[in-house]
Amino acid sequence: MLQEIRSYFPPREAESHKGCYGHVLSVCGSYGMAGAAVLAARAALRCGVGLLTAAMPESVYPIITAAVPEAVCAPYAEGGARAAAQLLPRLQKATAVLIGCGLSQSREAAELTAALLNEADCPVVLDADGINAAAKHIDITGARRAPLIVTPHPLEMARLLHRSVEEVQRDRTATATEAARRFQAVVVLKGHGTVVASPEGEVYVNRTGNPGMAVGGSGDVLAGMIAALAAQGLPPFAAARCGVLLHGLAGDRAAARLSQHAMLPSDMIDELGALFLNLEQAE
Numbered sequence: 001m002l003q004e005i006r007s008y009f010p011p012r013e014a015e016s017h018k019g020c021y022g023h024v025l026s027v028c029g030s031y032g033m034a035g036a037a038v039l040a041a042r043a044a045l046r047c048g049v050g051l052l053t054a055a056m057p058e059s060v061y062p063i064i065t066a067a068v069p070e071a072v073c074a075p076y077a078e079g080g081a082r083a084a085a086q087l088l089p090r091l092q093k094a095t096a097v098l099i100g101c102g103l104s105q106s107r108e109a110a111e112l113t114a115a116l117l118n119e120a121d122c123p124v125v126l127d128a129d130g131i132n133a134a135a136k137h138i139d140i141t142g143a144r145r146a147p148l149i150v151t152p153h154p155l156e157m158a159r160l161l162h163r164s165v166e167e168v169q170r171d172r173t174a175t176a177t178e179a180a181r182r183f184q185a186v187v188v189l190k191g192h193g194t195v196v197a198s199p200e201g202e203v204y205v206n207r208t209g210n211p212g213m214a215v216g217g218s219g220d221v222l223a224g225m226i227a228a229l230a231a232q233g234l235p236p237f238a239a240a241r242c243g244v245l246l247h248g249l250a251g252d253r254a255a256a257r258l259s260q261h262a263m264l265p266s267d268m269i270d271e272l273g274a275l276f277l278n279l280e281q282a283e
Contacts, residue, residue: 001208001249002278005242008234009279021050022231025094026071026224027087027116028101030109034060036102036128036220038067039265043224044098045070046272047246049231053094055087078108084115091116096123096231097146100130101220110137120146123230123239126185127151127223135159141183147236148185151223157189173203186236188226190219194244198237208248212260213268221265222247225272249275 013020024044029037034056041054041064054071056064061075074090076083091097097120103109110133117124117138124146126134131152134140136159140148150160158165161179168175168189176189176197189195194206226243230236250271254263257271 001245002275002282005245006279006282008229008238008242009276011280018050021048022095022228022233023051023053023093024049024096024098024224024227024231025053025055025087025090026098026101026227027055027112028098028103028220029054029056029060029064030102030104030106031057031059033102033104034063034067035217037064039217039220039269040098040101040127040224040227041068041071042266043221043269043272044228044231046269047225047228047243048276049228052228053090055090057083081111081115083108083112087112087116088119091119094120094122094231095233096125096227098125098127098223098227100127100133101223103129103133105129105132105136107137109133114138117144117146117148118142120144123147123149123236125149125151125223125227125230128156128219131156131160140185147230148183149188149226149230149236149240150179150183150185151188151190151219151226151240153190153219157187173197173205177201177203186240188222188240188244190222194248196237196240196244200237202237204237204241204244206244206248208245209251210248210255210260212255212263213248213251213265215263215265217265218247218251218268221250221268246272246275
């Protein structure tokens with residue numbers, strides 16, 4: 001299955017540096033939810049991004065900087081308006097932005113999400129609490145300039161479209177296609193047979209993955225992966241498709257090694273190195 005995406009991962013040039021491989025600004029984590037930010041950041045870094053800035057509330061800074069030493073940390077003051085003012089200069093340097101993993105559903109988080117969406121010029125990956133903020137407080141079809149990738153599970157999709165989970169699941173491909181057109185975004189409808197749809201009508205239905213991936217944190221890993229690929233220049237639909245395929249393959253490798261019952265999202269991150277090695281060796 002790696003053959004499907006090999007063309008998106010050419011050999012790296014000998015004369016290159018971290019600036020050649022993108023810069024993710026990851027706006028994730030909150031008190032009690034630092035783990036989501038850690039998983040997203042570690043997954044993004046394992047997918048080859050040159051630089052990752054992890055922006056987080058000051059309260060969880062010690063946890064994240066210790067868990068992800070490769071990241072540049074940008075702790076911000078609690079509170080939406082102040083946080084946005086602190087992060088906008090960071091946003092200008094990013095080539096992709098990830099918003100939402102463990103961000104919380106507070107009013108301040110919604111304000112921060114809205115401010116970043118309005119100001120971003122680079123691709124934005126909106127996940128988890130970023131999606132919840134959009135569903136409750138933000139018109140994501142509004143004034144944004146940036147390409148958008150949205151990664152909802154069925155309940156989050158139901159909130160976005162104001163319908164039931166049963167309606168979402170009845171025809172997942174049609175639902176993802178409708179949402180992509182309505183929001184003018186690449187939509188990743190997660191679940192068994194994850195569907196990736198673009199506003200232009202492109203559709204990809206994933207065939208990798210297994211039930212062992214149905215555990216908290218798996219979506220954070222996927223969001224970090226997609227953000228890293230978008231930051232490195234893959235078009236939004238390609239970044240989402242490649243991220244979903246690799247995520248599922250990593251889950252299958254983790255299940256084969258540890259079982260579907262015992263595997264964890266961090267085990268999936270550990271499998272990414274072997275997948276990228278296979279891509280490089282086949283070049």
